[in-house]
Amino acid sequence: MIDDRIYDEMDNFCSEILDGEGLLKYITAKRDFFIDPKHTIEELFEKNEIDNEKINTYGDFYYYYLIKYSNCYMYKFNSKGYTEAFRELLQRNDINPDKLDVNWKNVRTKEEEYQEGLIDILYAMISYELKKIGYAVFGVNFGYETVLYYVVKEKNFERIRASEKLLQNITDNLRPGEVLSMIRKGINPLTMTLEDLYTY
Numbered sequence: 001m002i003d004d005r006i007y008d009e010m011d012n013f014c015s016e017i018l019d020g021e022g023l024l025k026y027i028t029a030k031r032d033f034f035i036d037p038k039h040t041i042e043e044l045f046e047k048n049e050i051d052n053e054k055i056n057t058y059g060d061f062y063y064y065y066l067i068k069y070s071n072c073y074m075y076k077f078n079s080k081g082y083t084e085a086f087r088e089l090l091q092r093n094d095i096n097p098d099k100l101d102v103n104w105k106n107v108r109t110k111e112e113e114y115q116e117g118l119i120d121i122l123y124a125m126i127s128y129e130l131k132k133i134g135y136a137v138f139g140v141n142f143g144y145e146t147v148l149y150y151v152v153k154e155k156n157f158e159r160i161r162a163s164e165k166l167l168q169n170i171t172d173n174l175r176p177g178e179v180l181s182m183i184r185k186g187i188n189p190l191t192m193t194l195e196d197l198y199t200y
Contacts, residue, residue, distance in 0.1 A: 010062055016156040017070055025069065033061050044068070063142045073149040075119060075139070082119045083108040086126060086149070093135070093151040100129035123149075 007030075014026050032040040041055055049068065055061050067074050073089040075082055083104060087097040097104060102125050110118055127137050136157035139147040152160075182188075 007058075013160065014066075014070075016160050017066075017072075017150050017152060022069065026065065029065060029069075030058075033058060037061070059142070063144060066148060070148075071150070075147045075149060077145045077147075078117060080111060080117075082117070083111050083122060086122060089149060089151055090126070095130070095133070095135065095151065100126065102126065102129060 011027070011030075015023055018026055029040060029044060032043070037055070041050070041061070045064065045068065050064055055064060066072060071089075071092055073082075073085045075085070087104065090097045090100070102122075107118065107122050107125075123137065123139070130137055130151065131154070134154045135151055136154050137149060137151050138157060138160070139149045141147050
């Protein structure tokens with residue numbers, strides 16, 4: 001059984017990437033999905049936007065919801081067009097890409113010339129430039145062949161990164177033998193908070 005707190009983590013992530021109105025819409029959509037998934041999907045997505053067969057779990061719904069309703073750039077692995085897509089993402093966040101020290105024309109030319117993607121290099125350049133003005137760019141892979149890129153204020157990113165580091169420390173240090181020991185002591189790790197798991 002999945003611990004309900006995973007949904008809290010998903011909600012916390014949304015609170016960092018969505019504005020107030022967007023967060024309220026997300027909470028409503030989440031509630032509606034758990035009440036009537038099929039109707040909610042039909043209400044939120046056009047038939048040409050999504051194949052209803054692909055949404056089998058709340059995780060699937062969450063992923064597709066973020067693609068449509070959050071301010072992100074969805075990069076499909078090995079696709080082109082990322083130079084212009086990053087520029088548009090910056091503009092949607094009220095950041096003028098031409099004020100960043102990035103040679104967009106050069107990057108666009110190299111993107112067209114090379115078979116392999118240079119997205120990681122462009123990502124690093126944007127990240128470096130955004131830090132100078134108090135913003136951060138980051139990507140999230142939800143297990144699909146895509147990355148959702150976001151631009152947020154540095155303080156929002158620090159809160160997201162703190163949760164990620166905590167989870168990474170737990171997964172690095174909580175070995176199967178330790179989990180078995182916890183279970184033998186009557187402790188269920190699935191009911192513990194991340195903070196409690198980390199300090200155990």
